[in-house]
Amino acid sequence: MLTAAAVSAIAQDYPSRPVRMLVPFPPGGPVDIMGRLTGQRLAAELGQQFVMDNRAGANGNIAGEIVARATPDGYTLLVGANGNIAVNPSLYRKMPFDPRQDLAAIGLIGTGALLMVVHPSMPTNSVGEFIAAARKRPGSINFASSGSGSSAHLCAELLKLMAKIDITHVPYKGSAPALNDVIGGQVQMLITGVSSAIGPARAGKLRALGVSSAKRIAALPDVPAIAETLAGYEVLTWYGVFAPAATPAPIVRRLNAALLSALNHKETQERMTALGAEAVMMSPSQFAAMVRDETIKWAAVVRSAGIRPD
Numbered sequence: 001m002l003t004a005a006a007v008s009a010i011a012q013d014y015p016s017r018p019v020r021m022l023v024p025f026p027p028g029g030p031v032d033i034m035g036r037l038t039g040q041r042l043a044a045e046l047g048q049q050f051v052m053d054n055r056a057g058a059n060g061n062i063a064g065e066i067v068a069r070a071t072p073d074g075y076t077l078l079v080g081a082n083g084n085i086a087v088n089p090s091l092y093r094k095m096p097f098d099p100r101q102d103l104a105a106i107g108l109i110g111t112g113a114l115l116m117v118v119h120p121s122m123p124t125n126s127v128g129e130f131i132a133a134a135r136k137r138p139g140s141i142n143f144a145s146s147g148s149g150s151s152a153h154l155c156a157e158l159l160k161l162m163a164k165i166d167i168t169h170v171p172y173k174g175s176a177p178a179l180n181d182v183i184g185g186q187v188q189m190l191i192t193g194v195s196s197a198i199g200p201a202r203a204g205k206l207r208a209l210g211v212s213s214a215k216r217i218a219a220l221p222d223v224p225a226i227a228e229t230l231a232g233y234e235v236l237t238w239y240g241v242f243a244p245a246a247t248p249a250p251i252v253r254r255l256n257a258a259l260l261s262a263l264n265h266k267e268t269q270e271r272m273t274a275l276g277a278e279a280v281m282m283s284p285s286q287f288a289a290m291v292r293d294e295t296i297k298w299a300a301v302v303r304s305a306g307i308r309p310d
Contacts, residue, residue, distance in 0.1 A: 014254055019042075019050045019051070019074070019076075019077060020076050020077070021038075021077045022054075022067055022076070023036075023053065023055070024056065024061075024078070024079070024084050025054070025146065025175060026175075028175070029174050029175030029176045029192075030175055030239075031079055031081045032052075032054065033196060034079065034110070034112075034193075035079035037268070037275075038109050038262065041263075041268050042258055045261050046258050058092075058096075058309075059083065059149055059309060060080070060083060060085075061084065061095065061097075063078060064084060065097045067243070068096075068099075068103055069097070070244050072245065072246035073251070074248075074255065076243070077241055077242065077243050077255075078241070079240075080099070080240050080242050081239050081240075082298070083237070085099045085103075086291060087149045088149065089299070090299040090302040090303070091308070091309055092309055099295075100288075100291060103242040103245055104243045104244065104246075104252055104284070105288040106240070106242060106255045107281070108240045108282040109280075110238070110239060110272055110277045111280055112237050112277030113194050113213035113217050113236060114151060114152065114155050114191050114211070114212040114236075114237060115201065115211055115220070116211070117189070117191075117201055119183070119189075119206065120205070120207050122188055122189075124209070126210075127209050127229040128229050130189070131165055134163070135165055138165070138166040139168055140168075141168065142167065142168045142188050143187065143189040143191070144181060145171050146171075146178050147173060147174070147309070148169075149302065150171075151193075151235065151237040152175065152178065155212055155235045156169070156189075156191050157307070158233065159226070162230045175192050175196055179192060179197060179200070194219060194275060194276025198220065208220065209224075209226075210224050210226035211223055211276070212226055212236065213225055214227050214234040219273060219275065219276045240291075252284055253284070263279040264279075
């Protein structure tokens with residue numbers, strides 16, 4: 001009883017100092033953008049600074065291991081996405097940690113579509129024209145990704161499978177460097193989070209061909225869904241917050257309550273909609289169940305495509 005009372009008192013005072021939130025990819029990518037938006041709102045809800053710490057590498061495993069091994073006191077958190085949380089356990093033969101065992105699910109931030117973009121020099125103005133060009137010249141078109149097994153990679157692999165085309169994968173260490181090289185013309189195509197590609201597309205630095213959601217999105221109403229060309233095509237990425245596994249339940253509940261309040265804020269929802277994402281509110285147990293289901297689903301995709309880390 002004394003121990004429970006002590007933990008409860010700690011949770012009531014939490015947070016009493018700045019919270020460190022690790023982002024497993026470089027600045028400028030969709031996980032970073034969604035993480036910073038979430039950190040700003042959590043800071044407003046809890047009255048403490050949330051310090052963003054980008055620790056890129058190993059497709060997100062470096063940041064994940066840091067958080068998994070951190071003191072479980074709520075002061076070290078992770079922004080996770082389906083790639084580094086649900087895909088990596090099947091992608092890597094030897095994981096430095098187990099996301100389902102070593103991390104506590106705090107809550108889902110939301111889901112988002114990805115955007116298929118090409119360099120403006122490519123003579124393709126639609127998904128159909130891109131597929132036709134790829135069929136005409138098998139293996140000659142390159143596509144970038146934020147790393148093997150990332151959402152960007154799996155999206156393109158699904159495109160290859162459904163369209164029956166041969167395009168060449170060029171993996172990067174994060175979405176931002178991949179995006180920069182497509183803007184620079186070093187690589188021809190990329191499927192990445194709307195939040196990071198929408199600005200360059202609107203500025204004419206990239207040409208948007210399609211979104212990965214089943215239907216068009218409010219942020220880009222004139223851009224078709226890839227499914228309008230390839231019936232049944234749909235991939236959504238998700239973003240969430242995690243803590244070390246042994247974090248006291250009262251702190252987990254406090255963080256989840258703050259996250260739900262932040263996501264329920266009109267300004268947060270408007271900003272997420274503008275970035276092609278949708279706020280989704282879940283309890284810790286609901287989010288943990290979703291992570292389990294996603295891990296099983298993507299394991300089948302990784303096995304089928306024979307994907308291995310580079």
